[in-house]
Amino acid sequence: MTKTIISTEKLCKSFSSGGIQQHVLKNLDISLLEGDFTIIMGSSGSGKTTLLYAMSGMDKPTLGEIDFAGKNLANLNNDQLAIFRRNNCGFVFQQIYLLDNMSVLDNVLASGLLVNKNKREIVKKAKDLLLQVGINENAWPKFPAQLSGGEAQRVGIVRALINSPRILFADEPTGALNSASSDSVLDVLTDVHRNGQSIVMVTHDLKTALRGNRILYLQDGVICGDLQLGAYSEQMNIERHEELKSFLAEMGW
Template identity: 45%
Template sequence: MKKTILSAKEVYKSFAHNGRQTHILTGMNADIYEGDLTVIMGASGSGKSTTLYVLSGMDRATGGLVLYNGEDLAKMSEKKLSALRHSDFGFVFQQMHLVSNLSLYENITVPGYLNKSRSAAETEKRAEELLEKMGIKDIRDHLPSQCSGGEQQRCAIARAVINEPKLLFADEPTGALNRKNTTEVLDLLTDLNRGGQSILMVTHDIRAACRASRILYIEDGRIIGDLDLAMYDEKDEKSREAQVNAWLTSLEW
């Protein structure tokens, strides 16, 4: 029996634009389990990115509950949500979004320093380990503008996991990368997952989805498909891809 780490119950999210209400999430229900690499897929405008913001507490649901450790994220104060972001959650963006005037090493350590439960020395030690693990140790003092997209995204992943979050959110982490860099980043995420890191990733890339242990398919603001997969093994890549493709086709993707 898997342990639920995050739970969405009848979640609604609407936006008002020019006096018109647009309903993005329409009573979405989902449970995210510990240790999974959960992927959210769906067509453009289906609400997958909105799901990610709402589940990560970056946006507040219009209705329903998003429960983390039994506590509704919508009811948390700005301060508590901020604390949650640098202690329990990590976030990887499609456009990397590294702080432009900080070196790669500093980009990784800053969220570590924000975490009061960890000393500066511990943060720096872990940052060194992550630099090594992400393969960017040699360019640790480079500014983001001096690095390739893949290097920046690896740094962004290291930054997201510096505080050993309970759940890592990744929004199209390979969306802005070429094929080689995509593979590198997916390998890193898979490695992290193998090490026990729970990951919730939004993507529309089947190759990325194939790394998942579970895929949720979203349409019109609701989860309409839930596929459980075995732990990723590159030997099974082709068969997994076929399985995922067939499943997606059945959902008219």
């Protein structure tokens, strides 16, 4: 039986700007299942990234609860949240935060050794993961500036996976890539998901969203649509595309 990995109850997030309170997330009750590839969509300013940050412990909610694998994130202090994220979450962003003065391999090892001090084990895992995403031995000594955008993002995904996160959180991971690089990154994420990895991803791109099996549509801080697409299949891509387009049109996207 598939287990719930994240659930929120009356989740709220507000910001104060110029003395005016801005309510970004409004009483959200969400349940995410382990092994799902959940896509969060919505218009600009709808609260997508704010929701991602709240569910991953990157930001604390103003009100409400977030149960992540049995731990209420709202009750943790900043140091406890940092440890929890390191042990349970992987992050991939639109901007690829690889360290410029470190090689491809060392960028991955630096993250892995924060959790697992067995260097031999981490080196083997890092190399295996790099090969799985199409980054071969010739690229391992290179620095990030020597990589293409798609290569760098695939290294970023490996870095996010090195500690076997419960959930991989991605915020517009293809937003700065060209079409070919975007496809290569999406293929990696699809393969990772097929191997059992839970993923939560924010995107505004329809082609990217097609890779998910569930679409949550956020509008003005409220979930106003929830579409179950099922597992991704290239053979069914036209049907998925039409179903998603119809759903988004209904949402006013």
